[in-house]
Amino acid sequence: MSSTFWVILAGALATYLTRIGGHLVISRLERIPPRVEAGLNAVPAAVLTTLVAPAVLTAGPAEWLALIVAGLVALRGGLLSMFIAGAVVLLIARQFMA
Amino acid sequence: MAGQAADSRSSTSKSSMSEFWHGARFGLPVCIAVSPFGLLFGTLAMENGLSVIEAISMSAFVFGGASQMVGIELFGQKVAPWMIALSIFAVNFRHVLYSAAIGRYLSGWPLARQAVAFFLLTDAQYALAESQIQSGRKLTFARYMGAAVTSYLTWVATTVIGAIFGKLIPDTSAIGVDFLLPIYFLGLVMDFRRRPLWLPIVAVSAVASILAYRFVGSPWHVLLGALAGVALAVILPPSRSGIGAAPAQAVESRA
Numbered sequence: 001m002s003s004t005f006w007v008i009l010a011g012a013l014a015t016y017l018t019r020i021g022g023h024l025v026i027s028r029l030e031r032i033p034p035r036v037e038a039g040l041n042a043v044p045a046a047v048l049t050t051l052v053a054p055a056v057l058t059a060g061p062a063e064w065l066a067l068i069v070a071g072l073v074a075l076r077g078g079l080l081s082m083f084i085a086g087a088v089v090l091l092i093a094r095q096f097m098a
Numbered sequence: 099m100a101g102q103a104a105d106s107r108s109s110t111s112k113s114s115m116s117e118f119w120h121g122a123r124f125g126l127p128v129c130i131a132v133s134p135f136g137l138l139f140g141t142l143a144m145e146n147g148l149s150v151i152e153a154i155s156m157s158a159f160v161f162g163g164a165s166q167m168v169g170i171e172l173f174g175q176k177v178a179p180w181m182i183a184l185s186i187f188a189v190n191f192r193h194v195l196y197s198a199a200i201g202r203y204l205s206g207w208p209l210a211r212q213a214v215a216f217f218l219l220t221d222a223q224y225a226l227a228e229s230q231i232q233s234g235r236k237l238t239f240a241r242y243m244g245a246a247v248t249s250y251l252t253w254v255a256t257t258v259i260g261a262i263f264g265k266l267i268p269d270t271s272a273i274g275v276d277f278l279l280p281i282y283f284l285g286l287v288m289d290f291r292r293r294p295l296w297l298p299i300v301a302v303s304a305v306a307s308i309l310a311y312r313f314v315g316s317p318w319h320v321l322l323g324a325l326a327g328v329a330l331a332v333i334l335p336p337s338r339s340g341i342g343a344a345p346a347q348a349v350e351s352r353a
Contacts, residue, residue: 005152008155008169010180011160014187018194019216026198037339037341039332045290046299046331050319051320055280063280070284079282079286082285086284087278087281
């Protein structure tokens with residue numbers, strides 16, 4: 001096997017360790033302390049925000065408009081409807097604002 | 099009796115089929131949003147000197163878009179093999195947080211199922227699983243796999259297409275596919291808006307990730323930004339996070 005293939009396998013193993021590691025550490029605890037639990041409950045909003053915020057900063061008006069409309073739809077509708085609304089607004093806005 | 103057993107088995111398998119499809123439907127936006135990145139990865143892997151088989155096995159074994167992009171970038175630059183593996187580890191380190199947070203809800207599953215579920219625990223998969231739990235539905239293995247398997251197959255299939263036909267793919271930014279993931283992730287952020295401390299956590303993580311993006315660089319902004327938001331929830335008194343106080347008590351203390 002090529003050395004590239006071995007690097008891919010090592011990378012895959014390293015990735016699997018990150019995906020199972022947090023659970024292995026937490027499951028050693030008999031009871032999760034309240035502050036750790038509060039931290040874990042904060043993970044989704046905290047991580048997902050970091051996947052949006054820098055993209056917002058580096059985007060332009062077409063992208064901002066799409067995010068605003070999608071965000072407003074999300075207040076009322078579900079995930080799929082906000083996603084479609086945002087994608088449609090983006091598609092239209094890019095034709096005029098690019 | 100045998101008939102009854104068969105009946106109940108078929109109804110169980112029918113319901114786990116419907117659970118699977120429910121998960122798949124829920125994961126559909128992910129499939130649409132990751133497809134361009136799978137195509138891009140396959141294309142770039144070829145340009146950086148990987149073989150088709152190597153590109154496919156990277157998608158199949160690592161299954162992590164950002165880390166794979168970083169990996170092939172380094173393959174192209176001929177850096178030391180252990181540095182490439184370490185970089186993949188660093189880019190994927192954020193999964194430790196997902197694993198710690200979601201493991202609580204998977205621990206009732208048989209070990210083999212947990213092992214498979216953790217292998218498929220991507221950003222989007224984590225978010226989907228959390229939002230299922232958030233909405234009060236039971237996170238079944240079938241539902242989890244419905245979303246995970248469809249996005250896994252999409253990722254591997256688009257890698258194959260990109261690797262083989264990459265040079266034929268036109269510029270996709272005109273139709274906006276490059277910005278679909280931020281829109282999707284915003285939707286998931288909004289899904290958690292009823293959790294305690296949601297707004298302060300979002301604000302702190304947004305500012306921290308933007309600063310880290312500017313001054314440290316990608317992909318570290320994800321981990322640093324997330325840690326800032328999590329730290330806020332840890333530092334504030336647990337009662338502010340809705341932990342340790344039953345809802346009834348909270349009402350009493352307010353009255």
